[in-house]
Amino acid sequence: MKAVLLDWATMGPDLDTSKLQALLPELEIFDETSDEEVAKRIAGATIVLGNKIMISETLFQGAPDMRFIGLTATGTDNIDLEAARKHGVAVANIRAYCTQSVVEHVFGCLLGLTHSLRDYADDVRGGAWQQASNFCMLTHPIDELSAMTLGIVGYGDLGRGVARVGAAFDMDVIIAARPGSPEVPDGRVAFDELLRRADVISLHCPLNEATRGLFGADEFRRMKPSAILINTARGALVDTQALAEALGSGEIAAAAIDVLPTEPPIDGDPLLDYRGNNLIVTPHIAWGTREARQAGLDQLTANIAAFLNGEEKNRVV
Numbered sequence: 001m002k003a004v005l006l007d008w009a010t011m012g013p014d015l016d017t018s019k020l021q022a023l024l025p026e027l028e029i030f031d032e033t034s035d036e037e038v039a040k041r042i043a044g045a046t047i048v049l050g051n052k053i054m055i056s057e058t059l060f061q062g063a064p065d066m067r068f069i070g071l072t073a074t075g076t077d078n079i080d081l082e083a084a085r086k087h088g089v090a091v092a093n094i095r096a097y098c099t100q101s102v103v104e105h106v107f108g109c110l111l112g113l114t115h116s117l118r119d120y121a122d123d124v125r126g127g128a129w130q131q132a133s134n135f136c137m138l139t140h141p142i143d144e145l146s147a148m149t150l151g152i153v154g155y156g157d158l159g160r161g162v163a164r165v166g167a168a169f170d171m172d173v174i175i176a177a178r179p180g181s182p183e184v185p186d187g188r189v190a191f192d193e194l195l196r197r198a199d200v201i202s203l204h205c206p207l208n209e210a211t212r213g214l215f216g217a218d219e220f221r222r223m224k225p226s227a228i229l230i231n232t233a234r235g236a237l238v239d240t241q242a243l244a245e246a247l248g249s250g251e252i253a254a255a256a257i258d259v260l261p262t263e264p265p266i267d268g269d270p271l272l273d274y275r276g277n278n279l280i281v282t283p284h285i286a287w288g289t290r291e292a293r294q295a296g297l298d299q300l301t302a303n304i305a306a307f308l309n310g311e312e313k314n315r316v317v
Contacts, residue, residue: 002026002065003047006033010051011072015294020301023308042066047304057083068092068307070300076316077207084317091317092303098292099161102232105286106162106202107169109256113228114148116140118277146170151198153179153191153214154205154233162202174198180210195222200230207234215239220246228254232286235259244270247279254278258286 003024009031021027024047033041033053042048042063048055051072060066060083069079071093084091112118119140123129129137150166152159153176166173174197177188184190194201201223205211215229216239223229229252231238240260246252255278260269263284271281287293299314306313 001047002045003028004041004045004049005029006038006041006048006050006053007031011293011297012288012290014290015297017297020297020304023301023305039063047307049300049304052078054078055084056080057086060084060087060089068304070303070307072296072300075206081317089317090307090312090315092307092314093316094296094299094303095314096157097296097299098287098289099157101289101292102158102204102286103161103165104289105258105282106230106232106256107165109230109280109282110145110200110228112280113254113256113278114141114143114145116142118280122277145200148172148199149174149197151176151194151201153194153201153203155188156204158232159202159204162204171200178210179205179214192222195219196224199224199226200228202230203233203237205233205237207236212236213239215243217242217245220251223252225250225253227252228256230256232258235261235263241270244274244279247274247276256280256282258282259284 001024003026005027008029030041035054038053038055039059039062042059044065045063046065047068047070048066049070049072055069055078057080060080066089069084069089069091071079071091074093074095076091076093079091081091120137123137123139145166146169148171150163150171150173152163152173155163155175159175163173163175174189174194175187176191176194177184179191189197214237220242229238229243238257243255247255257271257280260271262269265272271279303313
């Protein structure tokens with residue numbers, strides 16, 4: 001049975017593939033696959049695996065042997081799911097495999113910002129501590145999380161994980177009602193209220209028509225000037241030009257951004273040009289601990305095994 005994995009490089013190094021290769025002994029693994037190479041590589045394959053590779057109606061038509069697509073990610077927007085249904089191709093994703101990794105990233109960034117770690121490290125490198133008149137330096141703000149309200153937008157597995165750790169830090173945790181919905185269920189707050197109350201806002205919602213551009217100039221104006229925005233979800237949730245301006249003007253205090261609207265940002269982005277220490281930009285790594293990536297690979301293998309056994313696991317089609 002021919003099987004192909006089209007963009008293995010997106011999973012990073014140091015992973016154990018032995019279980020996957022034992023399950024699919026004829027598996028061909030490609031580090032990268034260009035758009036022009038996809039059709040040739042999936043031709044004759046029963047099982048197609050990948051992360052960000054686009055599979056369109058045209059590609060389904062040209063690969064009549066394809067019966068299963070296994071994604072090494074949760075998002076499915078790169079697969080034409082209607083075409084998959086039409087052509088009888090099962091599609092499965094992986095879920096809740098990187099919660100610990102994302103949660104640790106969120107709080108690593110948050111503590112770095114609230115304790116001014118970059119500023120203090122820069123001062124030490126510049127010789128300021130060596131010339132200080134006292135044993136310590138308190139020249140930048142240091143704020144306790146326990147005095148803050150944490151706002152969560154998107155309350156799936158990732159949002160719940162961040163909320164749990166926020167509560168462990170004795171933060172007051174509030175959860176936004178679903179963006180775009182007029183209803184505010186019990187235990188949630190309206191989005192406008194979250195903007196007004198939260199000292200920290202962490203984004204964990206999907207990207208759709210209701211959430212695209214969810215945070216722009218108007219939302220930043222309604223946030224506290226001391227507020228911190230953290231986005232480990234989808235880049236297009238945030239207007240990055242508006243965020244750069246809000247950070248530069250002091251409209252909000254700080255941000256940690258792990259995702260951008262276009263990745264890789266080959267044409268640049270306003271946040272990449274920003275030079276203030278109140279912004280942390282990382283290259284979509286919040287999910288990427290070795291443990292999380294291995295868990296994702298193992299879940300992919302389990303999804304394939306279920307399909308081969310006539311069972312359904314993590315199926316979206």
